[in-house]
Amino acid sequence: MTSPSSTSPSGIPAVDQGTETEERRPAATRPATRSDVEAVLGALPLQRLGHRPDAQRAAAKRPLLERFSGVTVLLIVVDLVAATAAALIGGPTWKWGLAIGVAMLGARATAQLYRRRLWLSYYHDLPRELASTAGAFGLLAVLALLRTADHEMNTAISWTVVLFLLISAPLRMAVFQVGRWARRRFGRCERTIVLGSGPLGIDLVHSMNDHPEFGLLPVGFLDKAPPMPGTTLPLPVLRGDLQDAIVQQRASAVVIAFSHATDAQVIDAAITAHSQGATILLVPRMWELYHDAPHIERLRGYPLVRVTSAPTARFSWWVKRGLDCVLSGLALLLLAPVLGIAALAVLIESGRPVLFRQERVGLDSRIFTLLKFRSMRPATEAEAQTTWNIAGDPRIGPVGRFLRRSSIDELPQLWNVLRGDMSLVGPRPERPGFVRQFSEVHDRYWARHRVPAGLTGLAQVNGLRGDTSIADRSRYDNYYIANWSLWLDLKIILLTFREIFRSGQH
Structure with missing residues (x-):
């Protein structure tokens, strides 16, 4: 058993992702800070733990209707x-x-x-x-x-x-x-926020105003850096962060034309705009060399890269949700004998409760209760906070060891999928307190919550389970979101069965 002073692969105090304990939600849910982004945009917010305010959730849904051009x-x-x-x-x-x-x-x-x-x-x-x-x-x-x-x-x-x-x-x-x-x-244009108030951003705003036939109506700049001396801005500089600006201005498009931003800041801004359902148009570096392509827009000679929409904004995402309901419902019916036998085995080996429930972070950082079969006697609260991996724990009996090795202990999460708390495929969920800590240490760990948590994920089928790198998991999860498709989900499901078969042979 790992001592309280042990550390995880992330370099922070070690915690067990699967420790079976009812953890209370932390009283304070402080989001991780990103001072490098604040230097340009103000505080680009992390997705805070808990539900978004109603106005922000409404703004995130509103642009979906506007996508029907x-x-x-x-x-x-x-x-x-x-x-x-x-x-x-x-x-x-x-x-x-x-x-x-x-x-x-x-x-x-x-x-x-x-x-x-x-x-x-x-x-x-x-x-x-x-x-x-x-x-x-x-x-x-x-x-x-x-x-x-x-x-x-x-x-x-x-x-x-x-x-x-x-x-x-x-x-x-x-x-x-x-x-x-x-x-x-008639001004049938998308209300647009321009990130960056340098010469490039100003020229883009003039082009939008002079040529409304391109369909962009600029409503303001967002840039923490002050304008150059002697510069007169054609629009006001908006206050607050990008998420608030999109809501307050009812903006459905964001043009990223930074004059001082790093690549990391551009990525964070794009993720924030995605979380609000906004169209993202990015002025690329060395834009003079870009040639026309389906994803390249033109605004009076300026190339604007249209970043693919967030997965949850696509019609195919509704297909994914429908498949989640159908497949999880069928799996619960077909696997009912297996679930019953597993529940009885847990009851005989270690008594009640058969299931353990634990708070995890899902889509939009909302909290839900995850279900699993108990594979060991309940741990104490202190142990749950300090133990990263319970492999080899003497309290795990033969039944618990088999359930964990075969992943049968995860099957109750099919109910989470059917309820809509999770999806069959997505980033694996973590507990609220650990999400805060990981977000402070690992770049864009917070961005994993743009999609629902999954029963299995790209990181897990690439060997990132248990005591493995959080940074690698975050990188795989964000890759999955950026490249999501129904085919990628099918591929991950097939690879999951392969991993289960391999683990069952050891």
């Missing part, structure tokens, strides 16, 4: 109209007409022709549009050769693709024209 919706509608008209004129069967429509719209979606954008230019998208049409036509041609030898039908399919392109082109041009007009005439 009117231009994007119109582009999809006109392409549907073009596909329908082309099929009626071209004369293929209804099945081939449907296949052509699906192929053309799917190719355009893959080419990101329905993306949100600042620069509404048909000619800017024309090369990508032609390439996607050619790809879809090639796919249809191969299917036609495999499915039918009817020359007239093959001709009808070819003409339908050509007609789709000819009909959609003027309609798309009209949509871009209407979009630019609506932005200028």
Whole structure:
């Protein structure tokens, strides 16, 4: 058993992530400080332990509705109209007409022709549009050769693709024209905060004000550093931190144009904007060398990198949540005999309670009660605060040792997943007091709470369990959030089964 003076791999007093004790929530929940960020932006807040204020939670949800761009919706509608008209004129069967429509719209979606954008230019998208049409036509041609030898039908399919392109082109041009007009005439623009009040930030604000057709309405600067002597700012410098500024100004976009910030400060600012659901546009270093790409916006010659939206803001995240409910519910039903046998074995070996409950930190730093099968007799409060790893503890009997080695002790957390406290895949949750300590020591440990905690995670399938580096875990967890996809979740689940199988062989 580790003594109270022992230390963990993080270099702070050692604590056990899995020690079975009911821990009281600390009276004070002081967030970790990041003075380097405060030097530029003021206090960019950590996600504090406990629930966000209602106003902040509402602001975090509000921009999700604004992500449905009117231009994007119109582009999809006109392409549907073009596909329908082309099929009626071209004369293929209804099945081939449907296949052509699906192929053309799917190719355009893959080419990101329905993306949100600042620069509404048909000619800017024309090369990508032609390439996607050619790809879809090639796919249809191969299917036609495999499915039918009817020359007239093959001709009808070819003409339908050509007609789709000819009909959609003027309609798309009209949509871009209407979009630019609506932005200028009705101010259909995103309220935007500019981080950095140097010459670059000032020039960007002038460009936004002079050219509202790009869809950005600047509402203020945020920069702790004072403006250069003799400089007149076209907008006020907002008070407070970035999170408060987004809420108070009802901003849905943040342009990062730092003149004095380090890369670490830029990352922290982007994470804070993400947590509020805001669009992030970043002026890259050496911006003069950047060429056009789907994720590069243009504002009067300035390239703005559109940072991918937070995972929880995407439609696929709702798919993830639905899969969490379905799979956890099925697992609880199918594994009910295993859960019952495990509960009975724990009861026989060490008595009641069968489950232990412990406060952990989840999405948006909210506290929830995590469930596990007890694998040893309850520890004291003092021991829970000082013991990092209970492997080899003499109080762990044969049943507890088997439950831990096979990870069966974690199965009650399927109920946490079904309730919405956790997800099947995500960063493993930690206790509130330890979250504070780790956040003070490790860069961006606090950022793990942008998504729900998980039953398994990328760090765990890469061997980071038990007495392992907190810094490495944090790095893997933030990588997971930045690169999240449904495929990555499936990959982690498959790797989890592999790890369980390997551990069961030892």
